[in-house]
Amino acid sequence: MSYAFIQEFTRTSMAGKIRRFKHGYMSMWEKLSHSLPFEVLCDTEVLRVKRHSCGASVTIKTNNGDEQVMEFEKIIFSGALGFKNGNTYRSSSLTDGEKEVVELNDLERELFSKVQTVDYYTTVVKVNGFEHMPKGFYYFEEFMEDPATIGQPVAMQKFFDDTDVFLFWSYGNSADIKGSFVAKCVTDIVSCMGGTAQNVLLQRRFKYFPHVSSEDMKDGFYERFESQLQGFQNTYYVGGLLAFELTERNASYSIETVCKHFAIDVEQTVTPYVKRLFPLSRNGNPSPPRDLGELEGVQFPDLPSLDGYLEYWGIHRVTKKKAIYTWINEEGKIMNRRTYQELHENASHIAHKLLTSTKPVIKPGDRIILVHLPGLEFIDAFFGCIRAGVIPVPVIPPDPMQRGGQALLKVDNVSKVCSAVAILSTSSYHAAVRAGYVKNILTLAKGQKCSAQWPDLPWIHTESWIKKYRRNPDIFNSDNVLSMMTKPQPSDLCFLQFTSGSTGDAKGVMITHGALIHNVKMMKKVYRSTSKTVLISWLPQYHDMGLIGGIFTALVSGGTSILFSPMTFIRNPLLWLQTISENNGTHSAGPNFAFELVIRRLEAEKGKVYDLSSMIFLMIAAEPVRQKTVKRFIELTQPFGFLEGALAPGYGMAENSVYICCAFGECKPVLIDWQGRVCCGYVEQDNIDIDIRIVDADSLTEYQDDGAEGEIWISSPSSGVGYWGNEEMSQKTFCNQLRNHPNKMFTRTGDLGRIIDHKLFITGRIKDLIIVAGRNIYSADVEKTVENSSEVQNHEDLGRIFHCLLYICRGCSYSERHLNSRMLCCGWCPRGCSYSERHLNS
Secondary structure, X not given: OOEEEEEEOOHHHHHHHOOOOOOOHHHHHHHHOOOOOOXXXXXXXXXXXXXXXXXXXXXXXXXXXXXXXXXXXXXXXXXXXXXXXXXXXXXXXXXXXXXXXXXXXXXXHHHHOOEEEEEXXXXXXXXXXXXXXXXXXXXXXXXXXXXXXXXXXXXXXXXXXXXXXXXXXXXXXXXXXOHHHHHHHHHHHHHHOOOEEEEEEEEEEEEEEEEEXXXXXHOOHXXXXXXXXXXXXXXXXXXXXXXXXOOOHHXXXXXXXXXXXXXXXXXXXXXXXXEEOOXXXXXXXXXXXXXXXXXXXXXXXXXXXXXXXHHHHXXXXXXXXXXXXXXXXXXOOEEEEEEHHHHHHXXXXXXXXXXXXXXXEOOOOOEEEEOOOOOHHHHHHHHHHHHHOOEEEEOOOOOOOOOOOHHHHHHHHHHHHOOOOEEEEOHHHHHHHHHHHHHHHHHXXXXXXXXXXXXXXXXXXXXXXXXXXXXXXXXXXXXXXXXXXXXXXXXXXXXXXXXXXXXXXXXXXXXXXXXXXXXXXXXXXXXXOOOOOEEEEOOOOOOHHHHXXXXXXXXXXXXXXXXXXXXXXXXXXXXXXXXXXXXXXXXXXXXXXXXXXXXXXXXXXXXXXXXXXOOOEEEEEOOOOEHHHXXXXXXXXXXXXXXXXXXXXXXXXXXXXXXXXXXXXXXXXXXXXXXXXXXXXXXXXXXXXXXXXXXXXXXXXXXXXXXXXEEEEEEOOOOOOOEOOOHHHHXXXXXXXXXXXXXXXXXXXXXXXXXXXXXXXXXXXXXXXXXXXXXXXXXXXXXXXXXXXXXXOOXXXXXXXXXXXXXXXXXXXXXXXXXXXXXXXXXXXXXXXXXXXXXXXX
């Protein structure tokens, strides 16, 4: 097939001398013509294009003045069109003696008459003060959307790292918005961004930049163009009249159109790239995180264990009377509190009672189930266990009044898997369990059995021990207890962290003291956490993100934490922001769905005002991070003083204690890849704390190409040492080697991802991957597509689309026959039971 690709250059092609192409664009084409597999006619003028049923005749004038007629089967017009018509190009009408290069048909005349042009300026400016800015293309979104801002720059480009010359794009109207005004707007915006416009090197005006009115677009301009005009009379259009926006979409459209109609049917190769989530704003790149500093008289020690830090801060003269944990209710009122000294003493007392217990007998290394409703009693019990050398096993607290349920099945399964010897809880929760047992016996039909029962283990009420101790504290000396106990070694097991799983596949990650403290110290360093940290958390205490990322990080830093229940957050998401505002919170974290709940409530209650200027670090992690959520949250909270640089999209997993990486602290904005996935971490080649690789799991080799997708493998001192009682699964997950790194052990995450320019992007889970005709489809993307569909505006619409979804809470068997809130999508039971796993039975 022979076809002509007609690209018309105007005098503006010489603007390429501005350090883009030496001698202009034409020189680039001349050089390319020597290596391209087709003929390129440079310096050639198209005089006439005559189309007929079998193709088209193109009359050209060569650079020596000769005319030549060439025959083609198809014609592609690109760039400035090869004809003049109406308002579309150069003049508003044909002058005397002037003929159209192409004789337009009626459809072309109709559609092209709807295309209007505006003045379009390029202004080249030499700028001081932008040396730190990386090369790239930046948008001024606030000026792109508002017609009243015409004249202001809509985009800016820096072509080389070592240049101080910038190119700005602007619109004009040929009336009062002309070159001088446009240049002044450019210099003003440079000043607002912190730079100085030294001088304007060059300014050019273009008269042919086209656009179509919104009414014509609603009337189907694009649809008619694609379905009726493209290919009609063997003619195709790219660029030129179709260059409606100054974005990379113009080039993408051109490529897709040419491939659609001319290329063989093969999958296109995509070049991975990264860009900013937000266009370049007046604030520029985020500033470095604020340094909190330490309290006077405090110096951070390097200790080998979590319990060592509790003891250190518990007797330190500056911190021992300081509140480490404060528990608040739904009104934000303080319900309970622990100082470092009180927690230190409580842990010692519980440890002593555990090791001197006779019913049951408990020895160091024994496993104990921790079943607590959200509160500080859980924290007392956990630290008491690790101080005694007993291995705590936190689990989800089932609804004590409910018969059976998935949460209870899991407690029973976990206790059997790890051979637990006792259950630690509170007397009130245990009383509720007994009452629920009696209720279920009375309501069970004859011969009917419960789907699950509590493990046949002794219950220990640690809060009763503490109450008795606090009534008469002189009878117990915590220092004597500490002298009786052996300090844990880094390789000693600290606790079991059971990952989400049904009755048959609950996996208990074995976390050592060394791995745990390494992970907490790594977070402290990245988060910039100090003894002045004020952490706000509502995350579940039995979950790795709430336990290690929240409770432990604040303690090791010598800071303070303000905590409240996950169910309190679900009922009132804005309590999160209120607590930050009232307590000058500096650090916090939550999953993506939590940010969505906050966004909805902020949009519904627009009169709320908070002060979030104290925030240094706010992580969004634990599930796929969506750019739409991140963008909207920042937009809504910036008026409250929240800074883009404080948001930290992150990535972690229980098999590595919790934390792997996050995109924070390097003065970079929120970044996304070409598919819209949010950057969740920076990858350093020589990072001694964690080594992240993208691997072809079949060949056990690392991908070397930037942007290649594969399984994420990690190697870190934070890694667990295996799954309790499951040697085969432990070997497959924790003991892997790469051929090019034979002396290093890697943990397989089961997650797919890619690294682009040292930035990590998570693409999905291997188990959730759907492959259709060789194309990877991810469950998170399917969910996002459904939610973002123009026909699906809310969850009631989702319920109608999927007919009637039946939600069943695995904790209390509460069911509902429609999808009325994000709570149901995320597995948060509307009844308020403690079950909080992501699950939807339909």
